[in-house]
Amino acid sequence: MGPAPTLLERLRARGWRVTPQRRAVAQVLTGDHVHLTADDVLEGARTILPEVSLATVYNTLRDLVEMGELLELRVGNGPARYDPNTGTAHHHLVCTVCHRLVDVHPAGLDDLGLPLDQRHGYVLDEIDITFRGRCPNCVRTDTTKPRVGTGTGVT
Amino acid sequence: MGPAPTLLERLRARGWRVTPQRRAVAQVLTGDHVHLTADDVLEGARTILPEVSLATVYNTLRDLVEMGELLELRVGNGPARYDPNTGTAHHHLVCTVCHRLVDVHPAGLDDLGLPLDQRHGYVLDEIDITFRGRCPNCVRTDTTKPRVGTGTGVT
């Protein structure tokens, strides 16, 4: 396979006007296990280009999500988080205490489906799995009992 | 097994002060495939008791969620939805177009785990699976291509 086009190349190919602000935002949203809020992105972008505005960050994030270049994650009640890892199918593991978030790539789930008699006539496009638990830092101090919510209790 | 205590009995047992407002909210949040927003709940509660306020609805919803009597769902960017079906482990199927939401109980997922080498030191408590697709009403009119997002493309 040839060299994969970079994010900016793909954006240019879509007719995106590449500005310093957008370049800064794109640069911040690079790598694995990156799950930044809009404020995080603003902060990061400003270390590259101090005069970026929050409105531009939001506009850029929205464009990137619409283009499918960014995943918008909503874990818990806080602000949205943005994940540039759109290439590899993956799921998420969230700390119920501090909301630390990591990507997981569980094998054997790739062909996970939903039985026909459970589909209610829907045409399936996608499956998101959120594993909830307590991260190494929180599990020591936390007194909360494990929840038995929507999902399945797991040991 | 004896008769299961009703929601209001359980709430009273927890020392909850049972007011007409709370009774109205609890009555609205009854049944299967119930996934109401706070505004929906207000509307429903007002058909029972016209003077319920939105603040009380929000306070009551929050209490019920904290008590584990209600599930708070965040699908898409809209307002939270509340699901009284806490007794049976289940997952959700969401229409990406109209956001219609149904409960699903896929067999064979009950013992779904996450391999140790993928746990990043987390202690798992719960797994939420969101199936995304287009419902029977939307699949006909929708021109959107299936997305290949976080999850796995499914036929």
Add this chain to the structure above:
DNA sequence: GTATATGCAAAGCATTTGCATTAAA
């Protein structure tokens, strides 16, 4: 040169909160 992005400040929506009043226990 022209269409589009920027930045600011104001608006918007969902949700929470302070506080005086009311009511459950």
Add this chain to the structure above:
DNA sequence: TTTAATGCAAATGCTTTGCATATAC
């Protein structure tokens, strides 16, 4: 009687938008 819930309205947090200015193409 006491303690807690209600309702209003104001405050909050996140996100979007209108518009004049600046800039990539």
